[in-house]
Amino acid sequence: MSQVSMEKIVAFCKRRGFVYQSSEIYGGIRSSYDYGPLGVEMKRNIKDEWWRSMVHARDDVVGIDAAIIMHPRVWAASGHLDTFNDMLVESRTSGRRYRADHLIEEATGIDAEGMSAEEMTRIIEEDERVKDPVDGGRDFAPVRPFNLMFETYTGPVKSPENIAYLRPETAQGIFTNFKNVLDTSRVKVPFGIAQIGKSFRNEITPGNFIFRTREFEQMEMEFFVEPGTDEEWHERWIEERWRWYLGLGLKEENLRRYEHPKEKLSHYSKRTVDIEYNFPFAGWSELEGIANRTDYDLRRHAEFSGANLTYFDTAKNESYVPYVVEPAAGPDRIMLALLVDAYHEEEVRGEQRVVLKLHPRVAPTKAAVFPLTRKEPVAKVARELYEDLKGDYRIFYDESGAIGRRYRRQDEAGTPFCITVDFDTLDDRQVTIRDRDSMEQERIPIKAVRDRLKDLISS
Numbered sequence: 001m002s003q004v005s006m007e008k009i010v011a012f013c014k015r016r017g018f019v020y021q022s023s024e025i026y027g028g029i030r031s032s033y034d035y036g037p038l039g040v041e042m043k044r045n046i047k048d049e050w051w052r053s054m055v056h057a058r059d060d061v062v063g064i065d066a067a068i069i070m071h072p073r074v075w076a077a078s079g080h081l082d083t084f085n086d087m088l089v090e091s092r093t094s095g096r097r098y099r100a101d102h103l104i105e106e107a108t109g110i111d112a113e114g115m116s117a118e119e120m121t122r123i124i125e126e127d128e129r130v131k132d133p134v135d136g137g138r139d140f141a142p143v144r145p146f147n148l149m150f151e152t153y154t155g156p157v158k159s160p161e162n163i164a165y166l167r168p169e170t171a172q173g174i175f176t177n178f179k180n181v182l183d184t185s186r187v188k189v190p191f192g193i194a195q196i197g198k199s200f201r202n203e204i205t206p207g208n209f210i211f212r213t214r215e216f217e218q219m220e221m222e223f224f225v226e227p228g229t230d231e232e233w234h235e236r237w238i239e240e241r242w243r244w245y246l247g248l249g250l251k252e253e254n255l256r257r258y259e260h261p262k263e264k265l266s267h268y269s270k271r272t273v274d275i276e277y278n279f280p281f282a283g284w285s286e287l288e289g290i291a292n293r294t295d296y297d298l299r300r301h302a303e304f305s306g307a308n309l310t311y312f313d314t315a316k317n318e319s320y321v322p323y324v325v326e327p328a329a330g331p332d333r334i335m336l337a338l339l340v341d342a343y344h345e346e347e348v349r350g351e352q353r354v355v356l357k358l359h360p361r362v363a364p365t366k367a368a369v370f371p372l373t374r375k376e377p378v379a380k381v382a383r384e385l386y387e388d389l390k391g392d393y394r395i396f397y398d399e400s401g402a403i404g405r406r407y408r409r410q411d412e413a414g415t416p417f418c419i420t421v422d423f424d425t426l427d428d429r430q431v432t433i434r435d436r437d438s439m440e441q442e443r444i445p446i447k448a449v450r451d452r453l454k455d456l457i458s459s
C-alpha cells in the first residue's frame with residue numbers, strides 16, 4: 001500500500017494545479033473542489049478511457065446524456081424519495097450532526113450500516129462508549145432518516161408542486177430513456193446504455209478530499225439482459241471492470257472485490273460486488289459498484305408512468321421486462337486512487353524527486369518538448385516538433401531553466417516522456433526521448449517521434 005498521507009496529496013494537488021478547494025478566496029466551502037489545468041486533463045482521460053472501453057470498443061452499448069433535473073415522479077418510482085436515506089443523529093450538547101452508523105462504528109466497532117433508526121437510537125443510549133467526538137457529550141436526539149437528495153424549485157414560485165430534485169444517480173436518466181433508445185437505435189437485448197455526468201447527494205459527512213463530495217461525477221452503464229441470464233452477465237461485467245482498473249495501471253495488490261452482504265443490499269439489488277481500493281488514509285473503499293438491479297427499475301417506471309417498458313424478443317416471439325446489470329463508477333474517486341498509487345518520492349543522485357508514475361493513457365500531459373538552449377536554430381526545431389505533435393495530445397513546450405529542472409517539473413506532473421532537441425539534432429535530425437520512470441534516454445529520428453509516441457501511449 002502506498003504510504004502517502006492525505007495532507008501530502010491535497011497539498012501536491014494544489015501546488016501542481018490538479019485540484020483546488022472551491023471558492024478558496026472566500027475561505028472555501030466544505031466538500032466542493034475544482035479541477036485545475038492538470039486535474040481536468042486527467043479526469044477527462046479517465047472518462048475517455050471509460051467511454052472508449054464501454055461504448056466505442058463494443059458493439060452492444062450506446063451512449064446518452066440525460067438532464068440532471070428530471071420529473072419528480074421519477075424519484076418516487078425509483079424508490080429514492082422513500083429509501084435514499086442516511087441515519088442522522090444530532091448531539092444536543094454541541095449541536096453537531098453525525099451519520100449515526102459512522103458514530104457507532106467508530107466508538108464501538110459495531111457495524112451499524114443498514115440498522116433501523118430505533119436500533120441505532122437504542123445503541124447510542126445504552127452504549128457508554130458512544131460520545132460526541134467534539135465535546136464528549138452523551139446527550140443525543142433520537143436517530144432519524146435523512147434523505148440525501150438535493151431539493152430545488154423549477155420556475156419562479158417556490159411551492160410544493162414545483163419541487164424538483166438534482167439527480168442522485170445518473171442511472172434513472174437511462175431507465176426513463178429505455179424505450180426511446182429501443183425505438184430509435186438498432187439495439188437488441190442484451191445491450192447497454194452508458195452515461196457520464198454529474199450527480200448530487202447531500203452527504204451528512206462528506207470527506208477524504210474528492211472521495212466523498214456532495215457534487216460528483218458518475219460513469220454508469222445499464223446493461224439489459226434476458227431474465228435468467230442476469231447472473232452470468234453480472235459475473236462477466238465484474239471481470240470486465242476488474243480488468244479495466246488493471247489496464248489503467250492501478251497496482252493489483254491495492255485492489256479487491258467486496259461482496260455486499262445480502263442484508264445490506266440497496267433496495268433495488270439482488271447482488272452487488274464493489275471494486276475497492278486500499279487508500280492509505282481510509283483503508284479499503286469503493287471505487288465502483290457492480291449491481292444486479294433485476295427488473296426493479298423498469299417495472300417501477302412502467303407502473304408509475306403507465307408506459308410499456310417491455311422488450312419484444314422477435315426470435316422467441318415473446319415479451320419480457322429485461323433484467324439489468326449495472327457497473328457504476330466514480331471518476332473523482334478513480335482519480336484519487338490513481339494519484340495515490342502513482343505518487344513516489346525517490347532519491348536520484350543525492351537529490352529528492354517527486355514522480356507521478358501514471359499510465360500514459362491517464363497522464364494529463366503526454367509529452368514535453370525541450371530545446372536544450374533557447375538559441376536558434378535549436379529552439380526553432382523544437383518549436384516545429386511541438387507544433388507537429390500538439391494537435392493529437394496535450395503536449396507541453398518548455399525552454400526555461402536547466403534541463404534537469406525541466407525534467408523534475410514534468411516528473412511531478414506525471415508526464416511520461418520528455419523529448420529534447422540538442423545541438424546534434426541539427427546534424428543528425430535525431431532527438432532524445434526520456435522515459436519518466438526509468439529515466440533512460442533513447443535517440444530516435446525526429447520523423448519517427450509521432451509514431452513512437454503513439455505506440456508508447458497505447459501500450
Ligand code: GAP
Pocket residue numbers: 168169170171201203210211212213214215216217218220286287288289326328329330331332333
Ligand atoms: N446507480 C448506482 C449508484 O449510484 P453508488 O454505489 O451509490 O451506486 C456509484 O454510486 C459510484 O459513484 C460509487 O462507486 C462512487 O465511485 C461514486 N460516488 C457515489 N457517491 C459519491 C460521492 N458522494 N462522492 C464521490 N463519488 C461518489
